[in-house]
Amino acid sequence: MPIRRWGMALVLLVGAASGCSPTETETPSKGPQEIAVPEPDPQVRQLTIPFDAYNFSPAEDMTLDVAEDVVVRDCMNARGLAWQALPGPGESEIEPPHRRRYGVIESRVADVFGYHAPPYRPAVAARGVKALARVTGAPPGVREAAKACLKQARASMYGGAQKADAAFFNKVIFATFDAAQRDRRVTRAFRSWSACMAEEGFRYADPLAAITDRRWSTKAPTTQEIRTAQRDVLCKEKTGVVSIWAAAETRVQNAAIRAHPGKFRELRAVKVRQLAAARRVLG
Numbered sequence: 001m002p003i004r005r006w007g008m009a010l011v012l013l014v015g016a017a018s019g020c021s022p023t024e025t026e027t028p029s030k031g032p033q034e035i036a037v038p039e040p041d042p043q044v045r046q047l048t049i050p051f052d053a054y055n056f057s058p059a060e061d062m063t064l065d066v067a068e069d070v071v072v073r074d075c076m077n078a079r080g081l082a083w084q085a086l087p088g089p090g091e092s093e094i095e096p097p098h099r100r101r102y103g104v105i106e107s108r109v110a111d112v113f114g115y116h117a118p119p120y121r122p123a124v125a126a127r128g129v130k131a132l133a134r135v136t137g138a139p140p141g142v143r144e145a146a147k148a149c150l151k152q153a154r155a156s157m158y159g160g161a162q163k164a165d166a167a168f169f170n171k172v173i174f175a176t177f178d179a180a181q182r183d184r185r186v187t188r189a190f191r192s193w194s195a196c197m198a199e200e201g202f203r204y205a206d207p208l209a210a211i212t213d214r215r216w217s218t219k220a221p222t223t224q225e226i227r228t229a230q231r232d233v234l235c236k237e238k239t240g241v242v243s244i245w246a247a248a249e250t251r252v253q254n255a256a257i258r259a260h261p262g263k264f265r266e267l268r269a270v271k272v273r274q275l276a277a278a279r280r281v282l283g
Contacts, residue, residue: 037118039110040096047098047246050253051173054267057097059276062088062124067278068153075149081142084147088129089123102242103207103232110229114221115211157277164270168263174253181206183248189241196235203230209243 056064066088076083100117104110105128109118119125135143179184190206197204204210210232216225257264 010069011157029244041106044099045096065279067281071153072149093121093123104229106269107233110233114225114229115216116221172256179252180248185244186248191240192239193235201230217256
């Protein structure tokens with residue numbers, strides 16, 4: 001059974017939590033779910049780190065999902081049950097893996113969503129709605145059959161494949177992310193970024209402190225949040241924080257790969273085999 005995104009997402013950079021009411025002086029803008037998500041900037045699409053070779057990207061996750069769904073359909077049909085396999089969205093509709101790894105880095109996103117995480121793009125969101133409705137609208141017997149077929153699909157596609165140490169990978173992802181922030185060049189860039197923010201009255205030690213500010217725990221971004229995020233993006237551009245931070249992560253991740261060659265060979269082998277199995281299903 002595959003472990004999707006076995007390298008866990010860095011939750012600190014996901015964005016503000018929703019649910020709290022904004023203050024009376026900070027009026028929320030239109031709800032983010034009602035606004036189109038801008039196309040990722042070229043800088044975002046070009047962001048890569050060494051661990052990408054071992055982790056599943058959102059697009060690769062989708063490839064596995066779509067292939068499994070095809071096998072589930074065949075299994076359900078063999079049981080005399082109807083099951084419509086859902087096609088995957090175009091790759092351009094799927095978020096690049098590092099859009100928010102270093103906080104908000106796109107001015108168009110900051111202008112609309114502040115620090116809130118944008119919703120899924122339309123094709124991805126629509127597929128998710130259909131997948132949920134397909135299950136919740138089915139009788140209990142059909143749902144149980146679908147679960148059994150999914151288990152069977154994964155066994156047939158990946159059965160006997162080498163397993164990877166997901167716990168190790170999660171641990172090293174967080175360790176290297178922390179280590180990169182302690183790099184001298186990164187801490188110097190953070191100080192420059194902090195000084196740039198302070199010029200407009202925003203006082204944060206580093207970009208993580210800005211994006212995790214509890215004031216942004218609102219259902220929709222406030223005007224103050226958007227102003228802060230806009231300045232954040234501008235200061236990142238002026239100080240080169242993203243490129244410096246990414247370079248530091250590249251160094252520490254490469255060091256981790258050299259320190260644990262066997263573990264990373266296993267991770268890579270499992271990823272390659274699972275994707276190959278999915279692509280065979282999809283023809």
